[in-house]
Amino acid sequence: xxxxKLSLDFKGLLxxxxxxxxxxxxxxxxxxxxxxxxxxxxxxxxxxxAWTRSTGHxxxxxDKREDKTFKFVVKRVx
Amino acid sequence: MTEKxxxxxxxxxxxxxxxxxxxxxxxxxxxxAGKEVVMFFTFWGLxxxxxDGMFTGKGxxxxxxxxxxxxxxxxxxxxxxxxGGMGRWMFKLMMKQKGVTQLPELRAAxxxxxxxxxxxxxxxxxxxxxxEHFIPEAAQPVGVATMLEHASESGIQFFI
Numbered sequence: 482x483x484x485x486k487l488s489l490d491f492k493g494l495l496x497x498x499x500x501x502x503x504x505x506x507x508x509x510x511x512x513x514x515x516x517x518x519x520x521x522x523x524x525x526x527x528x529x530x531a532w533t534r535s536t537g538h539x540x541x542x543x544d545k546r547e548d549k550t551f552k553f554v555v556k557r558v559x
Numbered sequence: 560m561t562e563k564x565x566x567x568x569x570x571x572x573x574x575x576x577x578x579x580x581x582x583x584x585x586x587x588x589x590x591x592a593g594k595e596v597v598m599f600f601t602f603w604g605l606x607x608x609x610x611d612g613m614f615t616g617k618g619x620x621x622x623x624x625x626x627x628x629x630x631x632x633x634x635x636x637x638x639x640x641x642x643g644g645m646g647r648w649m650f651k652l653m654m655k656q657k658g659v660t661q662l663p664e665l666r667a668a669x670x671x672x673x674x675x676x677x678x679x680x681x682x683x684x685x686x687x688x689x690x691e692h693f694i695p696e697a698a699q700p701v702g703v704a705t706m707l708e709h710a711s712e713s714g715i716q717f718f719i
Contacts, residue, residue: 493658494658494660495657495658495659495660496584496588497584497587497588497591497660497665497668498660498668500588500591500592501587501588501591501668501672503591504590504591504592504593504672505671532591532592535592535593535594536592536593
């Protein structure tokens with residue numbers, strides 16, 4: 482995605498680190514900008530949507546890919 | 560009483576590796592979701608905010624307790640199957656192999672996210688543990704009334 486401001490590597494990270502690192506990273510971009518991350522922990526399929534619901538940020542996409550990694554894009558809303 | 564859905568209060572009574580780990584995972588997860596997090600450490604839980612390698616106690620019993628009940632994140636073992644420290648070694652190794660974040664890093668993340676860590680004054684008096692035995696990020700000791708005030712303002716409370 483061309484308008485993504487930040488690309489993060491969460492591979493190998495287990496709970497709670499994906500959301501901990503996501504919370505830090507979201508502060509590094511401006512409101513309206515997006516970041517993307519790739520993770521290997523299947524727990525992100527449930528936890529990233531839960532995190533965006535709790536924080537009010539927008540989950541643009543979340544996909545399980547062929548190589549068993551999970552890619553998600555989050556937009557900073559506030 | 561003003562309830563804030565986005566505040567969490569945890570009482571950490573246990574000083575076991577597994578339970579302290581659960582407490583810090585909940586605390587960091589909540590703080591990462593933008594919640595205000597208060598952790599109240601009492602009795603065995605005080606070990607989770609003690610510095611490593613420091614003996615506590617003033618009197619005979621207090622010093623005996625300090626030797627048998629070592630504080631600090633590197634000294635604590637799992638609540639089951641510790642087997643004189645073998646369990647601690649095994650669990651730490653297994654968690655490391657799986658890439659699970661270790662306790663010191665987890666506590667550092669909690670500090671980084673602004674989690675407040677309050678020691679219980681009464682437990683400190685009983686166990687002869689003083690502020691100098693704690694990591695510098697530990698707040699000044701408080702009592703039950705302060706903890707309850709935080710809890711009554713919180714949408715979520717945990718007792719571990």
